[in-house]
Amino acid sequence: MKPRQTKTVPQKDLFQPQLVDIINPNHPLVRLAKVIDWNQLDNELGGHFSTVGAAALPTRLMVGLLYLQHLHNLSDEMVLEQWLESPYYQYFCGETFFQYDFPCHPTSLVKWRKRLGEEGCEWLLTQTIEAGLKLKVIKPTSLKRVVVDTTVQEKNITFPTDAKLYNKARQQLTQVAKEQNITLRQTYDKACHELMPKIGRYGHAKQYKRMRKAIKQVKGFLGRVLRDIDRQVKRQGLALTQKQEDTLNQAYRLLKQTRQSKNKLYSLHEPNVDCISKGKAHKRYEFGVKASIAVTAKESFIVGARSYPGNPYDGHTLKDQLQQVETLIGRKPEICFVDRGYKGSGVEDIKVLIAGQKRGVPKKEKNWMGRRNSVEPIIGHLKSDGKLRRCFLKGILGDAMNVILSACGQNLRKLLKWLNFALVWGCFYSGMELIQALLPRRLENEMAF
Numbered sequence: 001m002k003p004r005q006t007k008t009v010p011q012k013d014l015f016q017p018q019l020v021d022i023i024n025p026n027h028p029l030v031r032l033a034k035v036i037d038w039n040q041l042d043n044e045l046g047g048h049f050s051t052v053g054a055a056a057l058p059t060r061l062m063v064g065l066l067y068l069q070h071l072h073n074l075s076d077e078m079v080l081e082q083w084l085e086s087p088y089y090q091y092f093c094g095e096t097f098f099q100y101d102f103p104c105h106p107t108s109l110v111k112w113r114k115r116l117g118e119e120g121c122e123w124l125l126t127q128t129i130e131a132g133l134k135l136k137v138i139k140p141t142s143l144k145r146v147v148v149d150t151t152v153q154e155k156n157i158t159f160p161t162d163a164k165l166y167n168k169a170r171q172q173l174t175q176v177a178k179e180q181n182i183t184l185r186q187t188y189d190k191a192c193h194e195l196m197p198k199i200g201r202y203g204h205a206k207q208y209k210r211m212r213k214a215i216k217q218v219k220g221f222l223g224r225v226l227r228d229i230d231r232q233v234k235r236q237g238l239a240l241t242q243k244q245e246d247t248l249n250q251a252y253r254l255l256k257q258t259r260q261s262k263n264k265l266y267s268l269h270e271p272n273v274d275c276i277s278k279g280k281a282h283k284r285y286e287f288g289v290k291a292s293i294a295v296t297a298k299e300s301f302i303v304g305a306r307s308y309p310g311n312p313y314d315g316h317t318l319k320d321q322l323q324q325v326e327t328l329i330g331r332k333p334e335i336c337f338v339d340r341g342y343k344g345s346g347v348e349d350i351k352v353l354i355a356g357q358k359r360g361v362p363k364k365e366k367n368w369m370g371r372r373n374s375v376e377p378i379i380g381h382l383k384s385d386g387k388l389r390r391c392f393l394k395g396i397l398g399d400a401m402n403v404i405l406s407a408c409g410q411n412l413r414k415l416l417k418w419l420n421f422a423l424v425w426g427c428f429y430s431g432m433e434l435i436q437a438l439l440p441r442r443l444e445n446e447m448a449f
Contacts, residue, residue, distance in 0.1 A: 003062075004055040006094040016097045028419035032412070033092045035119040035131045038063075044123050047114050057104055062112045063124060064093035069109070070409030071416075073386055076106040097194075112194070113393070113401055121404040123261035126328050129303055137418045138301045144221045144334045145297035145368060146304070148321055148342070149375040150314050151383075153307065153403060154288035155273045156392045160266040163199045163215045167192050168268055169251045170222045173229055176244045182232050188221040219255065226251045229396055272396055274311040288391065289399045292321045297337060297371045300378050301414060305328050305407035307399045314338075322350055335365060337372040378429050382406050385413065 012018060020438050023030060042059040049056055068089055069079040080102050083089040087098055113121075132138045158164075174187050202211035226248065231242065240248070250268055257264050266273045266287055273287050280286075290311055294304030304325040308317050318338065326332045345352055350438045353361060355372050382388040386406040393402050 002049045002051065002055065003042065003057060003059045005042075006058045006060050011095060018096055019087050019091045019098060020275065022098070023091055027088055028416040029088045029092050031419050032131065032415055033064075035134050035415075037130065038094070038443075039044065041123060041127060045120055048117070048120055057108060058094060058111075060094035061103055061133075061322055062109070064089075065103075065109060066112070066124065066405060067408060067412060068092065070387060070405045071412045074407070076109045079109075079393050080104070080106060085220065116401070117397065118404065121401050121408075122324070122328060125302070125305065125404050125411070128408050128415070129329060131415060132301055132411065135415060135418060135422075137415060138296055138299045141301065142298045142301075143329050143331060144295045145337070146294050146322075146325060146333045146335075147297050147300075147337045147372055147375045148292060148293045148294045148304075148318060149339060149379065150257040150290055150308075150317065150341075151278050151379045151388070152278060152288050153287040153291045153388055153399060154286055154390050155270050155399075156390055157267040157269070157270055157273060157287055160287065163196060163264070165254055165268065165411050166197055166215070166218045168221045169172050169247075169254050170218075170225050172247050172268065173222070173225045173251055175367055176240075176247055177229055178240050179244070180233070180240070182229060182236075182238075184225060186224070188225065192218060192221060205308075222251060223255055226255070236368070237443075270394070272309055274309065276311050289396075290317070291388065291403045292317050293375060293382070294321055294325050294374050295378055297335075297368055297374065300374045302407040302411050305403045307396075307403045309396050309399065310405050314341040315343060318345040318352070322347065335368070337369065339372065381413075382410055386410055 025031075038060045041063055043384075045059055045063070060192070065083065066415060067078055068074070068083070069076070072079075074082065083093065084102060085097070090099055093103070116124075129138075133140065160298075170188065170192065174184070174189070177184050195218055199211055199214045199218075202208070202214060229248070232238075250265060250271065253265050264275070265271055266275060272289075274289060276286050276288065276290060277284065278286060282289070290308045290310060292304070292306050293302060295302050304321055305322055306317075306321055308320075318336070322333065333350060335353060336347070336356070337353050338345070339355045342354060353365060353369060355369070357369075361369065379388075386409045387402060388406040391399055391402045
């Protein structure tokens with residue numbers, strides 16, 4: 001059923017103080033909570049829920065937890081623990097009185113993310129953009145010029161090696177045989193337990209001939225177990241579940257792939273991971289998904305974030321990224337600044353200026369060309385302060401949601417810093433106005449004497 005409304009209790013309780021009575025009203029998180037349009041989020045996200053069954057948790061509570069989680073780079077469990085301790089977290093999530101119990105189970109955040117999907121997360125990013133416009137962190141004219149760049153969002157997998165994948169696939173097949181009560185001729189557990197450490201030692205000692213021979217043995221063990229299971233399944237007429245069939249198909253795929261194969265399998269629990277080379281000296285290859293980030297050229301405020309599985313060419317992602325920017329901000333940007341990896345993007349309705357370009361650059365935009373690099377530190381903050389460095393959410397949908405929610409966290413960090421800055425300078429200007437008002441009076445008194 002749709003989320004239930006947040007309870008508002010204007011009447012005071014004799015035994016419980018209200019949160020507004022114990023918190024600082026000028027705290028940035030309190031002021032930010034008043035800017036976000038929670039009613040609009042409730043109306044837009046309510047369409048992702050059915051009209052039957054038990055009512056879901058309040059939208060402001062769950063969206064607030066997602067915002068706080070990516071604002072401070074917290075896990076599902078940790079954000080609930082800090083919510084229980086912080087009155088500012090509870091006020092941001094719509095509570096009236098201080099709560100002493102957890103608001104929900106950590107798995108509720110998992111279910112909400114699955115229910116929202118990529119479209120629902122885009123609504124969360126839209127609200128951060130509207131909050132930036134309300135607080136005048138960004139100006140409407142700044143939405144005319146955007147900067148787009150791509151990065152790699154790594155997946156939560158270890159560095160793939162052939163021996164490790166073969167051995168893990170063999171262990172999974174052994175588990176399938178156990179579930180189906182299939183008696184294998186041999187599981188090769190003891191043999192692989194002895195061979196796997198030797199492979200690493202052979203490679204460290206540069207004894208590559210022995211290492212390749214040991215890897216070939218582990219691969220042979222996988223093939224024997226797979227063929228044994230396949231024969232007995234056909235002979236006995238067993239019905240495998242979808243998960244068990246996927247395990248067998250992954251094993252066949254591992255045995256067939258070679259070094260020159262396309263769309264190789266790098267992880268068994270995340271089969272859609274891509275191997276992406278970005279030309280970095282310290283990290284030759286990164287295993288994950290390509291992520292595109294769009295920011296305003298002036299304030300570097302994120303107005304678009306999207307993931308692209310399959311490692312497409314950067315230029316082929318630009319049209320789709322600009323379409324998302326238009327959807328989120330409600331208007332089409334006029335000029336887009338990109339690096340040289342976007343040549344041949346095919347975008348015609350928006351002026352695309354490539355770094356280093358001399359011809360066709362209007363005189364007014366030449367000074368803005370230097371802002372092309374402003375997206376690079378934003379990507380660095382997304383990885384160091386947010387959750388873009390490593391994605392722990394499962395599947396292609398998890399990649400897409402993690403990129404958008406990380407962008408929400410970065411925008412919220414910028415909004416909170418702006419509110420802190422406005423509070424300090426507001427006090428400064430108030431003091432200056434007071435001094436200017438008192439100074440003439442003091443001069444008049446001195447002249448009178």
